[in-house]
Amino acid sequence: MFVALPTSKSRIEACGGVRACALLAILAVTRGLELDDVDCPKCGIPHIDYSMMSHVKHFCGSCGSYFQGSRHGIGNPLLSFLEIEKNEIRNNSFACLNDFSVEEILACASKLGEEISNDDVADYLNKHAPKPESTIVQ
């Protein structure tokens, strides 16, 4: 079942803005992780994940409750906008909804008024490259 999610830009602003959400989305897709767009069912705040460990049970930073996502993934409200863009491109085909390229994410951010250069992306990915000895803390 496909459920249309609310796609107001304020949901992205509540999660740090277009730039932050787009860079986190790029970090996720370059690691082969899927995105999930979920609002906390208790307080209604859209969910953004900074952790790059795919999961289905999310912790709401606003109200402190745990809730179930729609699939294993990385919470990011940009997903709804990416899906709309991709579905327009694919003529309403819902194939590979979660298969986004860096270019598609940058184009989507640009449509939302945020220009992110390839140099910015490279810097961000370098800064967030996984370190061999690092442990993931939720």
Ligand SMILES: [Zn+2]
């Ligand atoms: Zn909440």
